[in-house]
Amino acid sequence: MFCSIIPDDMLERIGDERSLEASREIRKARKEGIQIPAPKEGQEVRVLYDAKGSYVTGDIIAMDVQTGSTAPSQYPELQFFNLIYDFFYSALNRESYDNKNAAMRIFKNVGDGYNNAFWDGAQFKFGNGDQEAFRTFWIQSVCTHEAMHAVTEWVSGLKYVGESGALNESISDVFAVAVDQLLANQTPNEANWLIGENIFMGNINGKALRTFKDELAYNDEWIGRDPQAKHMRDYYYGDLDNGGVHLNSGIPNHAFYQFCMLTQQNSWQMPLNVWWNALLISRPDTNFKQFADHTMKSCLPQYQDALLEAWARVGITPDATVIRENPIISFIKFLISLIISIFKR
Numbered sequence: 001m002f003c004s005i006i007p008d009d010m011l012e013r014i015g016d017e018r019s020l021e022a023s024r025e026i027r028k029a030r031k032e033g034i035q036i037p038a039p040k041e042g043q044e045v046r047v048l049y050d051a052k053g054s055y056v057t058g059d060i061i062a063m064d065v066q067t068g069s070t071a072p073s074q075y076p077e078l079q080f081f082n083l084i085y086d087f088f089y090s091a092l093n094r095e096s097y098d099n100k101n102a103a104m105r106i107f108k109n110v111g112d113g114y115n116n117a118f119w120d121g122a123q124f125k126f127g128n129g130d131q132e133a134f135r136t137f138w139i140q141s142v143c144t145h146e147a148m149h150a151v152t153e154w155v156s157g158l159k160y161v162g163e164s165g166a167l168n169e170s171i172s173d174v175f176a177v178a179v180d181q182l183l184a185n186q187t188p189n190e191a192n193w194l195i196g197e198n199i200f201m202g203n204i205n206g207k208a209l210r211t212f213k214d215e216l217a218y219n220d221e222w223i224g225r226d227p228q229a230k231h232m233r234d235y236y237y238g239d240l241d242n243g244g245v246h247l248n249s250g251i252p253n254h255a256f257y258q259f260c261m262l263t264q265q266n267s268w269q270m271p272l273n274v275w276w277n278a279l280l281i282s283r284p285d286t287n288f289k290q291f292a293d294h295t296m297k298s299c300l301p302q303y304q305d306a307l308l309e310a311w312a313r314v315g316i317t318p319d320a321t322v323i324r325e326n327p328i329i330s331f332i333k334f335l336i337s338l339i340i341s342i343f344k345r
Contacts, residue, residue: 001120008020022114045104046064052109053111055114083179085104107123121153139198141176141179156282166247170250178271210249258313262306275295278297292316
């Protein structure tokens with residue numbers, strides 16, 4: 001699966017045919033990881049490659065092999081993934097993206113002025129940007145976004161097209177902002193809720209690639225106006241961007257933002273736990289409405305009204321019958337059924 005941070009339509013707007021053609025060729029290429037020794041039990045392996053302008057191959061230039069990834073890496077590119085690995089383990093009780101301790105393969109210097117970063121089904125690859133529109137892709141939120149694509153592929157396999165594809169993109173954005181806010185220890189009110197902050201060059205009128213708030217991430221004469229939808233009334237139904245995977249992901253993104261704001265809970269704690277458990281029961285073709293239902297099943301009773309309101313604010317109404325029952329009520333029902341069964345004997 002080829003999941004990139006920059007949609008093709010943005011590359012078209014800035015006239016970057018080179019990056020567009022590269023993305024097309026990468027999608028056609030066979031995705032295989034360069035063989036390295038399998039990690040031993042308890043080991044965590046992150047490998048840095050220099051692609052030297054290639055989109056497919058690269059030379060190993062560094063490798064971190066750790067038991068417990070709290071030790072910082074001396075390589076900045078690996079440190080981004082060091083923090084991600086820690087988060088997967090501590091917050092999700094997960095060993096790497098596949099939960100089987102797979103080595104993380106990270107490629108730098110991909111392409112020549114390549115304007116993108118992506119997960120190709122085996123490896124994480126980062127262009128350097130053209131230094132005209134894009135400054136860098138080595139940003140924590142971008143790295144976390146791509147790493148979460150790998151997790152989603154293993155957990156639910158959300159198809160990267162249409163509504164399930166937009167949900168796939170949104171899951172990566174949700175985890176990216178949560179990691180950023182955890183590292184900065186920010187409350188919902190303190191956070192800026194941006195993906196790819198400072199990704200653009202200084203001449204671009206934009207603060208980030210995407211925003212969870214009901215605002216524009218960018219509005220520039222060259223790269224255009226942020227087209228992300230934040231409500232179902234603005235849903236994009238066309239064929240561009242794999243059926244709007246980057247355009248429509250703003251809808252569930254905004255629902256997550258609203259949920260955090262309504263509950264005033266730190267994004268990386270209860271709200272993210274709700275989204276994670278919903279992802280665990282999602283299938284490849286899960287759509288927005290079904291995912292909203294899953295979040296209701298995963299939500300503690302005291303937060304369910306806020307969750308219903310959060311989804312309502314983006315035009316989605318979860319099925320109220322899927323709301324998880326109060327544990328006390330469930331226990332009383334169990335006792336009643338037990339008493340009835342005893343008297344029937």
